[in-house]
Amino acid sequence: MSTAQEKPETPYNFAYLDEQTKRMIRRAILKAVAIPGYQVPFASREMPMPYGWGTGGVQVTASLIGPDDVLKVIDQGADDTTNAVSIRSFFAKVAGVKTTTHTKEASLIQTRHRVPEMPLSENQILVYQVPIPEPLRFLEPRETETRLMHALEEYGLMHVKLYEDIARHGHIATTYAYPVKVEGRYVMDPSPIPKFDNPKLTNSPALQLFGAGREKRIYALPPYTRVESLDFEDHPFRVQEFSEPCGLCGASGVYLDEVILDDHGGRMFVCSDTDHCEGRREAGHRGHLAGAMGAPGAEAAE
């Protein structure tokens, strides 16, 4: 993808990483695509950002991005938060690529903890930032053992966690990083996306890649892969439901963030996907709080 490279205005190689490193990462990605849901170890590099800020995702993006790509970066659904803005400007600088906030214009989307509301297409790649790739980590701390468990398909322990949830809370209380089974084989951590987004993983036309920099693992969901969320027969998987639509654009059936408006208990629910929300507002949709944004206190104080 990054063969013909015109040098941007930086002393760095195109997209920051050297070509050998990108090759190594692409090799790991190919293996990950060949074995959906399997965690492929790779020689993760130091990146000019702290661990936990998306070093895995950035390395995957850097090894895939080409001069013609259009990059979108989202952080918890938003295009305008520190992490998203920084990574976007990082690639604008070291790769000189076009960036965008519009999901449908992007060819490459790096995301932290959300899947865009707009359905993706076959021409898009979604790169997830993953803090802890091992879904069994908190159940079995030994990495040697968890790798063996994956190899032998010993996933009873994963259900022990769900059992504990139901025993304690009466329902499966895991709301994010909800474990999934890929093509009936590997159990995978979908990264800390809300479980609301889990149904978007299955049968997606876009290639989905997961990079964990600190943990040095890459895994993948090739397009049109079957992804099932784990559950019990009598406690089936369910996504979160919201009692009101987005306060700004009136959208329902999307993932909403709760925003505290004042210190009198005032709150509103707005789309977590800022691009989706803006798009709807431009198209004329209005939520019940639209326009109240200028004076947020007024609305809540009655």
Next chain:
Amino acid sequence: MSAPIDPGEAPLLSVERLTRFYGERLGCRDVSFDLYPGEVLAVVGESGSGKTTLLNCLAARMKLSSGAVRYRMRDGEMRDLAALGEAERRFLMRTDWGFVHQNPADGLRMNVSAGANVGERLMAIGERNYGEIRGSAHDWLSRVEVPTDRIDDSPRAFSGGMRQRLQIARNLVTAPRLVFMDEPTGGLDVSVQARLLDLIRALVAELRMAALVVTHDLAVARLLSHRIMVMKEGRVVEEGLTDRVLDDPQRPYTQLLVSSILQV
């Protein structure tokens, strides 16, 4: 206590000249015996006599230096344990076998509730109905006399005796045919020990499991086992029906062992 052995039945476990060395040091040597369904065999001897080595070799937790251990699978076929694949071996361990550790913390998941501990094996073999898993857990807790209202408590909140009973329930939930026990009553006070022994005895009889119990406590061996094997320095020095060995020991070492029991 006589073993409910059907004379026509094939052995469940067949051990032939089992030998294990730790480098130059001997663990155990030339141990041969057969274990039949429903039979309880006690292995006794002092510390360092090779009991635990033998147990670990039998339960496929350790490789043999030489010799063979064969096990009759549920389909009736005798299989050499050394020739089983890792996946088969682990499947055997969580379905057909149980392993009761001396220290319950080694055999339990201390971070999850008692109910999940009992249900884990069921979930591992594909049970996906919460209500049924919980039902089994409830049933087993009451069978091992753990109060069922503590089903959602962590084993950390349990006493030593309760933890040991929970460990037994966790192992028996898949109706194993063979259970290995390493000093199952070690570290418990005598009244708790007596109740636990009663429980194990009843369960073994009811479920018709075979069991291999390693202990240094001859009283435990007397109460639980049909047959006894006395080990010293890695070898079996005497073997026979429990009552015979304990009442009429033939070998000098066994005589010493039996006469060393403290009388109160």
